[in-house]
Amino acid sequence: MRGRKQLPVNVHLIRGTYRRDRHAGQLVQKPGDVQPLAGPPPGLTEAQLELWRYYVEAAPEGALLATDRETLAAFVVACDLVRQCREYLARDGALMADDSGVKESAASRALARHAALALRYGAELGLTPCSRPRLRVQPKPEPNPFDDD
Numbered sequence: 001m002r003g004r005k006q007l008p009v010n011v012h013l014i015r016g017t018y019r020r021d022r023h024a025g026q027l028v029q030k031p032g033d034v035q036p037l038a039g040p041p042p043g044l045t046e047a048q049l050e051l052w053r054y055y056v057e058a059a060p061e062g063a064l065l066a067t068d069r070e071t072l073a074a075f076v077v078a079c080d081l082v083r084q085c086r087e088y089l090a091r092d093g094a095l096m097a098d099d100s101g102v103k104e105s106a107a108s109r110a111l112a113r114h115a116a117l118a119l120r121y122g123a124e125l126g127l128t129p130c131s132r133p134r135l136r137v138q139p140k141p142e143p144n145p146f147d148d149d
Helices: 009-015 046-058 066-092 106-125
Strands: 095-098 101-104
Touching: 046 066, 066 106
Parallel strands: none
Antiparallel strands: 095 101
């Protein structure tokens, strides 16, 4: 595999990096072709559903689409697991002693792993401070009052 994986044209349009000389002829989805984000997938806990609702409301309109549903669900689950690890560490501490000495607890390793996943999913969705400026959402076209409908 050579170089970076090619981005879809829609991502270039959202980020503002679309160039007609490079991307002409590639498949472009029109705003009407992509479905808006529907409800959450089944299997989320109540805390995860609360996070889902928060991030759907906080995201700019049109930034989260139906194709982002599973990525957003993975992000929400990772955020909830980070919260659970923090609660465990606050209660039991980050270090544990055994016969061989003092070791890092499994919860602190899990916290690092899930925090990295949450950061990665959040960046994919444009939910992190660094990825947010690159996100440009195409506004919905206003209806023409002179159209005959």
